[in-house]
Amino acid sequence: MFCFVSNTYEMKTFAALIKTLDSTNKTTVKVTALADYLKVANDADKVWTIAILSHRRPPRPVNTTLLRAWASELANIPLWLFEESYHIVGDLAETIALVVPSTASSSKKSLTQFLKEMIALKSKTDTEKKAYLFENWNALDYYGRFVFTKLITGSFRIGVSQKLMTRALAKATGLDEDVLAYKLMGNWDPNTISFQKLILEENKSDYLSKPYPFYLAYAIENDVEDLGDVSQWSAEHKWDGIRSQVILRNNELFVWSRGEELVTDKYPEFEKFVGIIPNGTVIDGEILPYPKNQIGTFNDLQKRIGRKTVSKSLLEKVPVILKAYDLLEWEGVDIRNKPFSERRKLLTALYREIHTAKSNLENQIPLHLSETMHFTTWNDLTRERERSREARSEGLMLKRKDSPYLVGRKKGDWWKWKVDPLTIDAVLTYAMRGHGRRSNLFTDYTFALWQENEEGKKELVTFAKAYSGLTDAEFRKVDAWIKKNTLERFGPVRSVKPHHVFEIAFEGIALSKRHKSGVATRFPRILRWRHDKKIEDANAIQDLKELILAETPKAIETKDSSKNIIE
Amino acid sequence: MEKPLLAFTNKGIYCSAAKVYLDPWKPVDNAIITHGHADHSRWGNNRYITHHRNVPIITHRLGEIEVSGREWGETFTINGVQFSLHPAGHIIGSSQVRVEYKGEVWVFTGDYKTENDGISTPFEPLKCHTFITECTFGLPAFKWVPQDEVFSAINEWWAQNRSEGKTSVLFGYSLGKAQRLLKYLDTDIGKIYTHGAIENMTEVLRPLVDFPETSRITPETKKEALLGNIVLAPPSAHGSSWIRKMVPYETASASGWMTFRGARRRRAIDKGFVLSDHCDWQGLIESITATSAEKIICTHGYSDIFSRYLREQGYDARTEETQYEGELAELNSTKEEITSTN
Ligand SMILES: [Zn+2]
Ligand SMILES: [Zn+2]
Numbered sequence: 001m002f003c004f005v006s007n008t009y010e011m012k013t014f015a016a017l018i019k020t021l022d023s024t025n026k027t028t029v030k031v032t033a034l035a036d037y038l039k040v041a042n043d044a045d046k047v048w049t050i051a052i053l054s055h056r057r058p059p060r061p062v063n064t065t066l067l068r069a070w071a072s073e074l075a076n077i078p079l080w081l082f083e084e085s086y087h088i089v090g091d092l093a094e095t096i097a098l099v100v101p102s103t104a105s106s107s108k109k110s111l112t113q114f115l116k117e118m119i120a121l122k123s124k125t126d127t128e129k130k131a132y133l134f135e136n137w138n139a140l141d142y143y144g145r146f147v148f149t150k151l152i153t154g155s156f157r158i159g160v161s162q163k164l165m166t167r168a169l170a171k172a173t174g175l176d177e178d179v180l181a182y183k184l185m186g187n188w189d190p191n192t193i194s195f196q197k198l199i200l201e202e203n204k205s206d207y208l209s210k211p212y213p214f215y216l217a218y219a220i221e222n223d224v225e226d227l228g229d230v231s232q233w234s235a236e237h238k239w240d241g242i243r244s245q246v247i248l249r250n251n252e253l254f255v256w257s258r259g260e261e262l263v264t265d266k267y268p269e270f271e272k273f274v275g276i277i278p279n280g281t282v283i284d285g286e287i288l289p290y291p292k293n294q295i296g297t298f299n300d301l302q303k304r305i306g307r308k309t310v311s312k313s314l315l316e317k318v319p320v321i322l323k324a325y326d327l328l329e330w331e332g333v334d335i336r337n338k339p340f341s342e343r344r345k346l347l348t349a350l351y352r353e354i355h356t357a358k359s360n361l362e363n364q365i366p367l368h369l370s371e372t373m374h375f376t377t378w379n380d381l382t383r384e385r386e387r388s389r390e391a392r393s394e395g396l397m398l399k400r401k402d403s404p405y406l407v408g409r410k411k412g413d414w415w416k417w418k419v420d421p422l423t424i425d426a427v428l429t430y431a432m433r434g435h436g437r438r439s440n441l442f443t444d445y446t447f448a449l450w451q452e453n454e455e456g457k458k459e460l461v462t463f464a465k466a467y468s469g470l471t472d473a474e475f476r477k478v479d480a481w482i483k484k485n486t487l488e489r490f491g492p493v494r495s496v497k498p499h500h501v502f503e504i505a506f507e508g509i510a511l512s513k514r515h516k517s518g519v520a521t522r523f524p525r526i527l528r529w530r531h532d533k534k535i536e537d538a539n540a541i542q543d544l545k546e547l548i549l550a551e552t553p554k555a556i557e558t559k560d561s562s563k564n565i566i567e
Numbered sequence: 568m569e570k571p572l573l574a575f576t577n578k579g580i581y582c583s584a585a586k587v588y589l590d591p592w593k594p595v596d597n598a599i600i601t602h603g604h605a606d607h608s609r610w611g612n613n614r615y616i617t618h619h620r621n622v623p624i625i626t627h628r629l630g631e632i633e634v635s636g637r638e639w640g641e642t643f644t645i646n647g648v649q650f651s652l653h654p655a656g657h658i659i660g661s662s663q664v665r666v667e668y669k670g671e672v673w674v675f676t677g678d679y680k681t682e683n684d685g686i687s688t689p690f691e692p693l694k695c696h697t698f699i700t701e702c703t704f705g706l707p708a709f710k711w712v713p714q715d716e717v718f719s720a721i722n723e724w725w726a727q728n729r730s731e732g733k734t735s736v737l738f739g740y741s742l743g744k745a746q747r748l749l750k751y752l753d754t755d756i757g758k759i760y761t762h763g764a765i766e767n768m769t770e771v772l773r774p775l776v777d778f779p780e781t782s783r784i785t786p787e788t789k790k791e792a793l794l795g796n797i798v799l800a801p802p803s804a805h806g807s808s809w810i811r812k813m814v815p816y817e818t819a820s821a822s823g824w825m826t827f828r829g830a831r832r833r834r835a836i837d838k839g840f841v842l843s844d845h846c847d848w849q850g851l852i853e854s855i856t857a858t859s860a861e862k863i864i865c866t867h868g869y870s871d872i873f874s875r876y877l878r879e880q881g882y883d884a885r886t887e888e889t890q891y892e893g894e895l896a897e898l899n900s901t902k903e904e905i906t907s908t909n
Contacts, residue, residue, distance in 0.1 A: 022828060025835060077707050078879065084872045085708045094828060098708040440703075440868070483888060489871075 014111040015147040022158040034168035043195035044112040051190035053160045061121035075099040097146035105141035163408040181213040211245040211256040213407040217414035235373045237393035241288040248281045269366045280332030285324040295392040297510040321366040336405035388419045395419045421505035424539045428500045431482045441479040450540040463517040469526030501533040575887040585648035592890040601677025602661035606891045621660030627771045655679035656690030658743035675699040681850035692857030699864040703845040705873030711847045718751040729795040734816040738802045741765045757796040867891040
């Protein structure tokens with residue numbers, strides 16, 4: 001349980017909150033701890049706490065190269081040893097907090113003071129930065145040091161969702177959860193905004209750019225027929241792009257991604273909506289790449305995601321469109337409580353008006369409708385789902401026709417029904433240690449497929465990395481085998497005798513010049529250990545390429561890769 | 568070139584001059600055994616030599632074996648090679664093995680820790696030329712806090728759960744960790760219940776150490792009787808129906824791995840206490856310094872990293888692959904015990 005042992009204005013109290021949030025899996029305990037904290041903390045600390053837990057941290061004042069160098073200096077260990085430790089711990093702030101010598105906490109500063117100092121630190125000299133870090137690492141205990149360093153390096157991943165936070169905030173303030181969720185959306189600066197203004201005050205003009213919280217669907221668990229009367233349901237494709245809200249208010253355009261990032265500048269195509277789509281409109285949709293007038297792969301979209309400014313040639317090569325799913329605001333009115341079928345009617349009417357008002361505008365106004373399907377039985381839908389990949393979608397979305405647009409991830413009215421993953425049998429060729437508890441085990445694997453080389457001989461070519469999908473017992477078995485069958489060591493990586501075959505599943509594939517295999521896979525993971533197969537039975541690169549042809553006849557060659565695509 | 572006094576073979580660490588293996592992983596004629604964990608004391612050897620406090624442990628685990636127990640520091644000579652056992656502080660009866668031949672001294676640690684846990688005979692550093700050390704936790708990230716602090720946190724956790732009307736389920740492997748926890752649980756808070764595997768092992772050790780009273784959980788034990796009390800269980804019982812029947816309960820694990828925030832979360836355990844029967848980073852460095860050894864051989868754990876660090880510090884250090892598995896083996900061994908004693 002969370003208890004206040006120290007002055008509530010000290011960083012210690014915030015660190016204790018983070019520790020409580022981090023050391024329980026129980027939502028109710030988290031909500032209570034956060035609500036208790038929000039009741040007693042001062043207003044500035046409250047705003048910062050909300051900001052930090054919703055990933056709004058100040059810009060990083062010190063780069064991680066310097067952090068590593070200085071931490072290893074203070075810990076009196078060589079840099080390589082720090083790096084090895086970091087590799088095993090898996091989190092930079094945690095590694096620093098662990099290796100730096102321990103002290104009892106003597107710091108009396110508040111969370112807000114720490115953050116103001118960090119903001120000011122950015123423009124200081126390296127000497128001043130180093131002195132600041134040493135002083136504070138020495139003045140905080142282990143957990144305080146961890147939290148302090150985490151504030152400098154990045155966001156907290158401690159299982160506090162937006163939903164959990166609004167629940168706690170509602171508990172602490174007595175305000176409505178959905179209203180709070182709306183208030184917290186969008187751009188606000190914790191350094192300048194007051195708790196009063198952010199949470200308590202009602203202020204219309206602040207809402208000009210604000211998106212609505214996204215409604216997210218759960219994956220369908222049981223037989224689709226369990227959803228009951230098929231006529232009560234609407235179905236459309238689940239597109240594989242960036243879920244977004246496009247807002248038109250007061251002759252201004254705002255594009256928000258699901259990660260609550262304002263991405264208006266990244267997609268200048270949508271500026272065309274201004275003046276065409278009426279003010280007081282909010283559309284929920286998916287940003288999709290649309291090269292050569294057809295839907296591209298996620299790999300294409302990656303080229304746009306990473307860029308802050310978009311060059312003219314990239315705009316021509318990988319233009320984007322908005323596939324519209326839903327209408328959330330119409331004529332300046334929040335219509336989320338209307339049934340889905342009515343919202344869709346308005347959306348369709350809007351779409352038709354735009355595209356009939358001026359002839360042949362589809363190519364110029366990048367607004368497309370995510371078409372709803374015609375079906376009369378669950379069987380019809382099952383067949384549609386199987387054809388998803390041909391349409392470049394991930395599967396189907398099922399929405400109850402009378403459903404309102406809810407806040408966050410809720411069960412019941414909306415379901416995603418993804419296609420089964422693609423699978424291939426591959427040979428284990430390299431292994432690396434895992435992180436945390438698995439750091440003693442080799443659990444990060446590289447897999448290869450067969451290919452004929454120039455002399456016509458078959459050789460294994462790397463195609464994917466995966467580190468999830470086996471049970472602990474299986475990982476232990478593979479680990480023991482790896483330790484006994486290591487061929488060579490390259491730092492933390494070991495090459496192993498090609499011997500074991502695993503079935504690898506992935507969500508998508510595309511041709512890629514960046515990859516040795518010529519193919520990039522999306523979200524590869526281990527499906528099962530094929531004890532029954534010998535390495536000769538594993539698949540070839542050619543089989544993978546044929547999967548591309550079979551599943552996505554319009555595959556487009558790409559050069560780029562991304563964090564979702566293995567190297 | 569002369570043969571090394573101890574060599575790493577496919578059966579284990581071998582002293583060819585004496586024709587004796589230390590903690591072999593394949594069956595051999597003569598085995599000197601450091602301690603009772605399954606990866607260090609395997610089944611199938613013809614003759615076992617170990618510390619006499621380890622004799623009841625390995626006979627409990629391995630059944631009918633030919634075993635002779637020795638005293639701390641007692642020298643026994645085999646083919647002119649002098650052997651003696653010295654406390655390793657890892658678990659009850661755990662030893663380091665000192666081997667001396669023609670003036671050359673090697674020490675093999677088995678598993679060890681430098682903190683005095685109050686139930687194992689405390690670790691004693693020995694001077695030697697070559698030191699074979701485990702390095703399960705050979706990373707600077709591992710720093711143990713004194714066990715008194717850990718035990719007061721454990722007892723506080725138990726008291727808190729009791730005040731909420733819940734059963735506390737505390738995981739620790741059945742040989743070593745379970746008894747160390749048992750020794751320091753505060754019986755003023757409530758009663759201590761044990762899983763069969765832990766109770767059996769504790770019974771074997773009661774003649775050697777004074778432990779608090781425990782009650783074995785049987786199919787007849789009522790769930791209500793456990794409320795507010797603590798249950799000591801092997802880690803492999805986590806997630807089993809045996810545990811699930813105890814609702815409402817809170818789970819905790821006591822292990823060196825709990826250093827990592829991710830470890831507790833990944834195992835879906837409510838609370839993690841950092842408590843290990845191995846050396847932390849500082850403990851390893853201090854022990855090595857105390858031996859005055861020039862040659863260091865690093866076995867299980869972060870041996871590659873640790874030996875590289877030692878080489879930079881001027882030691883002649885290298886890694887040898889063994890089939891010892893550190894704390895993980897100890898987790899596995901409890902699994903066998905559960906199936907055989909439940
Ligand atoms: Zn052991
Ligand atoms: Zn061991």
